[in-house]
Amino acid sequence: MNEMNYDDFKSHVIELWSSGEFSSQKKLAEHIEETCGIMNYANFESMRRAINLIIRKSQSDEEIISENVKLAKQKQKFADLNRVERKAFREYARVENAVSEYANEINKQLKVLGNNLKVSLKRISRKDGWIGIMQFTDLHGNEMIDLAHNQYNFSVLAQRMKKYVNECLDYFEFIGVEKVLIAFTGDLLNSDRRLDELLNQATNRSKATVIMAHIITQAVVEVSQYYPVEILSVLGNESRVNKEMTFSNEAFSDNYDFTIMAMVREIIIASGIPDINFLSIDQVEMIVSFDEQSWLFAHDVSKFTDNQGKTQQAIGRHALSGNKVDFVIGGHIHALRATDISCRSGSMSGSNSYNENALNLHGHASGVCYAVRGKERKINYIDLQYTDKKHCYLHEEKMEAYNIKSDGKNKPQTTIFSVTI
Secondary structure (H helix, E strand, C coil): CCCCCHHHHHHHHHHHHHCCCCCCHHHHHHHHHHHHCCCCCCCHHHHHHHHHHHHHHHHHHHHHHHHHHHHHHHHHHHHHHHHHHHHHHHHHHHHHHHHHHHHHHHHHHHHHHHHHCCCCCCCCCCCCCEEEEEEECCCCECECEEECCEEECHHHHHHHHHHHHHHHHHHHHHHCEEEEEEEECCCCECCCCCHHHHHCECCCHHHHHHHHHHHHHHHHHHHHCCCCEEEEEECCCCCECCCCCCCCHHHHCCEHHHHHHHHHHHHHHHHCCCCEEECCCCECEEEEEECCEEEEEECCCCCCCCCHHHHHHHHHHHHHCCCCCCEEEECCCCCCEECCCEEECCCCCCCCHHHHHHCCCCCCCEEEEEEEECCEEEEEEEECCCCCCCCCCCCCHHHCCCCCCCCCCCCCCCCCCCCCC
């Protein structure tokens, strides 16, 4: 071992010290002396100092190496970040350049189009041949509503009906209607079977029936001044005479809707006014064919206009009976709901205490009219909440006694309220 050169001795010392077997450099020197002698050193102390120097230099080299590795890692990290940033910048620059080029090309083309633009376009001629459909539903004649945001009585009904007819006629003229179907889809008269309905009726049902027939007749005659008119009426639940709800046509026709429309029909027939034709007025449902379409008219007590699934079930029920139906219209719920295959009209009465306090639903007076031609159809919403008092149909004010009934009617009462409109 005395013949070991310095490099081998240095490596041997570092290896032994790195093994961790020696608690001090002196112990390491003693071990080397026992195994290898004092090498070429003059004495043990000289060798111990040499070993100490070797170990210190070795530790210093390790620190330098560690720091160099750390610096190399940082350098690589910065290089990676710069590479990512440069890539992101290149991508951003590419996008910005592409957008800029795109905008420049659009600007060039717009200038070309602007320089070559000639205002010589011809308006597409309006195509006639449409059939207009007016829907009177849930008029609830004889109902009195006195809310801060909605008042309703025969006077308001006459105003809202007048507005509805006028806006329908304007729309029909605009799109090119050639004839009109007027559909009454039930509840022309309000019910008086419940206490709150008795408390909020304008007059008795006999008088209310005559008033409603008078107002409706005026509306029909006004439409007939502009278009040939056909009329149909289906029956509503609120206008039934009996308390029990029935669904057969024969039993359900014991209904004030039928009575009112029969009166209107007799008045118009007696007047001799031409081009007004009555279809059925005593059915629960009715299907009408318009060239390439068939529509189902109903008051819709079953609520099959509530959602598309129920609508398709109603269409399927008629299909199973051999009757094709393309579109369904109804009422009953007093809230507009229009889809591709159905429409539920709102009511002329608007919001009342029942729908607000019992059902927690807001109401709004509204109506709908339609147009159909070939396979096409149109739906037009009409807001009826706000009307002009100067424009309304005439009604017999003397018949509106505002004979409000109450649960205390058996108590002595002498006051009679009369109507002032």
